[in-house]
Amino acid sequence: MDEYSLILSAQNGEKEAFQSLITFYYPYVSKFLLKMCNNTVLSEDLTQDTFLKLVQGIDKFDIYGKASFSTWVITIAKNCYLDHLRRNKQEMISIEEQNMASQFNLQDVVLNHLQADEILKALESLPPEQATAIRLKYIEQQTLEEIAQRFSCKPKTVKSRIHNGMVKLRKMLKGDFYHG
Structure with missing residues (x-):
């Protein structure tokens, strides 16, 4: 039917x-x-x-x-x-009003901003495929499938690029502020 x-x-x-x-x-x-x-x-x-x-x-x-x-x-x-x-x-x-006073701390905001800038600078030193994959995943919130289409590759390849790039970022940023 x-x-x-x-x-x-x-x-x-x-x-x-x-x-x-x-x-x-x-x-x-x-x-x-x-x-x-x-x-x-x-x-x-x-x-x-x-x-x-x-x-x-x-x-x-x-x-x-x-x-x-x-x-x-x-x-x-x-x-x-x-x-x-x-x-x-x-x-x-x-809920936001209740948590606003306890969570808002200017020093934390500034520190987070500085950390984000440091991460973006470190991202520039990665190979372009890794840096772009990380940006698309975590900044533009794209799925692995969407990124794979953009790169004309498989989602597993994108996942690998992101993983390897994140490992390199952690090594670069270790000692600055990353504690993982």
Whole structure:
């Protein structure tokens, strides 16, 4: 059965159609939410919320509209994530306010800044493949797969470059401020 027929069947209340749609879209939604929130437990909860809202609101999907069903599903997932952030905003603010006074220390801020500058200078002395891989991973927050695509190599190669570069950085910085 094609997607169009599944959607129509689901809109008519057929449980098998819902199950087929959920089975097909579950990995897609789950990975999307995991990438959004970077938390496995939260992404699983949000994925469940997404499909609950999909089941409850399937009648609202316009099968003849401009948006595809996958776009509609991902929009529900994104809105579930945004709702979660809004619900937890007050809690996050109060935790930040409590910790602000105890964590804020100008000397620590300056020391951290100096350490970051020292690391960036040391990074320049690494071979370009290692330095770039480390920058992409830790500064630009890219995944090993994304970096591997950029280098046209395998993720294992990127992982090795990062590891070897980090070993060299530790040796260069040992004695300055690194205690590991």
